[in-house]
Amino acid sequence: MEEISQDLLKKFKAPAYPESFLLSFEGIEGAGKSTQLLKLKKFLEEKNFRVLILREPGGTPFGEKLRSAILNTKTPIHPLAEVYLFTASRVQLLDEVTLKELNVPNTVIIYDRYIDSTLAYQGMGRDLGVKTILEIHQNPPLNLIPHLTFYLKISLDTSLERQEKRNQDRDYFESQGRDFYQKLIDGYDMASELFSERIIVLDGEKDEGQVADDIKGHVNQLILK
Numbered sequence: 689m690e691e692i693s694q695d696l697l698k699k700f701k702a703p704a705y706p707e708s709f710l711l712s713f714e715g716i717e718g719a720g721k722s723t724q725l726l727k728l729k730k731f732l733e734e735k736n737f738r739v740l741i742l743r744e745p746g747g748t749p750f751g752e753k754l755r756s757a758i759l760n761t762k763t764p765i766h767p768l769a770e771v772y773l774f775t776a777s778r779v780q781l782l783d784e785v786t787l788k789e790l791n792v793p794n795t796v797i798i799y800d801r802y803i804d805s806t807l808a809y810q811g812m813g814r815d816l817g818v819k820t821i822l823e824i825h826q827n828p829p830l831n832l833i834p835h836l837t838f839y840l841k842i843s844l845d846t847s848l849e850r851q852e853k854r855n856q857d858r859d860y861f862e863s864q865g866r867d868f869y870q871k872l873i874d875g876y877d878m879a880s881e882l883f884s885e886r887i888i889v890l891d892g893e894k895d896e897g898q899v900a901d902d903i904k905g906h907v908n909q910l911i912l913k
C-alpha cells in the first residue's frame with residue numbers, strides 16, 4: 689500500500705456547522721447507493737431535517753457541462769484530465785451549493801459518490817495513486833469531507849449481476865474490464881483504512897432492509913450526539 693502521511697490526512701475536515709450534516713454513499717456500480725440514499729432521505733425528513741441529494745459531476749450549470757463531457761466521451765481522456773475535470777465540478781458544487789446550504793440549520797446533504805470515488809476510480813482505477821488525489825484535494829474547499837460515509841461493499845460478480853438485471857446501456861466506466869473493477873474495490877478498501885472513523889463499511893450483499901437499518905443506526909448516533 690502507498691504511504692500516506694498523517695500530515696496530509698489531517699488536512700481533511702468535516703464541516704464545522706453544528707446543526708447540519710454532510711454524508712456520502714460510496715460503492716461500485718449496483719452497490720445500492722441510490723436505493724439506500726432514498727430510504728435515508730425519507731428517514732431524515734421524518735425527523736424534520738431538510739435533505740439535499742447531490743451527485744457529481746454536475747449540480748451547477750458549469751458542472752453539468754463537465755458531466756456530459758466526461759460521461760459521453762468516445763475517445764480516451766488522460767487520467768489527469770479526468771481527475772481535474774471531476775475536481776473542477778466538485779469545487780463549483782462546494783462553493784455554489786454545499787457550503788451555503790450547510791449554513792442553514794437542520795440540513796443534511798447527502799452526496800451520491802464523493803471524494804472516495806475519486807480515490808477509487810482515478811487514484812486506483814486510473815493508477816494516479818491515492819496520494820496524488822489527496823494532494824489535489826488538500827486545500828479548501830476541496831478538503832471538506834463528510835461526517836460519515838457509507839461504503840456499500842459488494843463483489844464484482846454481484847455488481848455485474850445487478851447491472852445485467854437493470855440492462856441499461858453501459859456508460860463510460862461500466863464498459864471497463866474485470867481488472868479495473870478489482871482496482872476500484874482495492875481503492876475503496878484503502879480509503880476505508882485511511883479514513884477508518886469516517887467510512888462505515890457495510891455488507892451491500894445483505895438484504896436491502898437490513899442495510900437500511902444499519903445505516904439508520906449510525907446516522908442516529910451522529911445526529912443525537
Ligand SMILES: Nc1ncnc2c1ncn2[C@@H]1O[C@H](COP(=O)(O)OP(=O)(O)OP(=O)(O)O)[C@@H](O)[C@H]1O
Nearest residue numbers: 716717718719720721722723850892893894895896
Ligand atoms: N441489498 C440489495 N440486495 C439486492 N439487490 C439490491 C440491493 N440493493 C439494491 N439492489 C438492486 O440492485 C440494483 C442497483 O441498485 P442501485 O441503483 O441502488 O445501485 P447504485 O449503487 O446506485 O448503482 P450505480 O452506481 O449504478 O448508480 C437495483 O436494481 C436495486 O434494486
Ligand SMILES: [Mg+2]
Nearest residue numbers: 721722723800
Ligand atoms: Mg445510483
